[in-house]
Amino acid sequence: MAESFTVRAPASSANLGPGFDSLGLSLSLWTTLRLTRQARTEVVPLGEALEGTPANESNYIYQAMLLAARKVGRKLPPVRVEIETEVPLARGLGSSAAALVAGLVAGNVLLGEPLSSEDLLDVAAREEGHPDNVAPALYGGIAVATLDKLGTHYVRLEPPAHLGVTVLIPDFELSTSKARAVLPTEYSRSDTVHALSHAALLAAALSQGRLELLQHAMQDYVHQIWRAPLVPGLTDVLEGATRHGALGAALSGAGPTVLCFHDTRQPTGGLHQFLSGVMARNGLHGQVLDLPIDVEGTTVHG
The missing domain is CATH 3.30.230.10 (Ribosomal Protein S5; domain 2)
Structure with a gap:
């Protein structure tokens, strides 16, 4: 070595x-x-x-x-x-x-x-x-x-061709333990079926590059609705991002960052403006970035 x-x-x-x-x-x-x-x-x-x-x-x-x-x-x-x-x-x-x-x-x-x-x-x-x-x-x-x-x-x-990521990163921290603490301990059968079917559709859509399915496949009732009170503006993004150029939106991990998928062949200026407006309306500061999806993972050099 x-x-x-x-x-x-x-x-x-x-x-x-x-x-x-x-x-x-x-x-x-x-x-x-x-x-x-x-x-x-x-x-x-x-x-x-x-x-x-x-x-x-x-x-x-x-x-x-x-x-x-x-x-x-x-x-x-x-x-x-x-x-x-x-x-x-x-x-x-x-x-x-x-x-x-x-x-x-x-x-x-x-x-x-x-x-x-x-x-x-x-x-x-x-x-x-x-x-x-x-x-x-x-x-x-x-x-x-x-x-x-x-x-x-x-x-x-x-990653499918032309799949891009835009993230809204607020200037406040949210611990995973706090975000997990608000989740229910049991779910109804209907919410369980919703979660299983949408997770399966999302994996299939990503594997086949079906970008048009993302806004439907990314719907979630398991964690995002429970964590929304911890992340001001999250509901606005989840409900409105696709009207401003996003293919779909989700809370990134436990938050507070919010991720939007976009088509890299399309400009993201309108999406950036929408996300910045959501932050401003909720009294937040932060940054909106377009981030390439990394395909190498962890690397060792030297």
């Missing part, structure tokens, strides 16, 4: 409406680790986004590296770990999944790669409790994944 190497893991957006805890895609914002072998371990978070995160071995990324080592019953060699991220924390863009996957991959490389990519996915999914962010973060593109006692199983889909 080289004396130094770099690991880069992408952001991700999970659920995409009805695909709760099972469907996600990777986005071109990055968490980057630079690792250098040396006599003692150092953990160095860099940049404003990581201010206040631990600069020692309690850092989540180093703990993920240790998770890989424990999985194979070995110790990590001493290393300097520099950490940077473009992924906003606690915004529903998979910042913890990017950190976890980057750390697991880095630890695995340090140990000579005893774990396969399927092993890494299973470890990551069990640590997170669901595979919807970690699968696309690891493999790129769109991932449909399940987690059960037999393992983590996934299908990676290449």
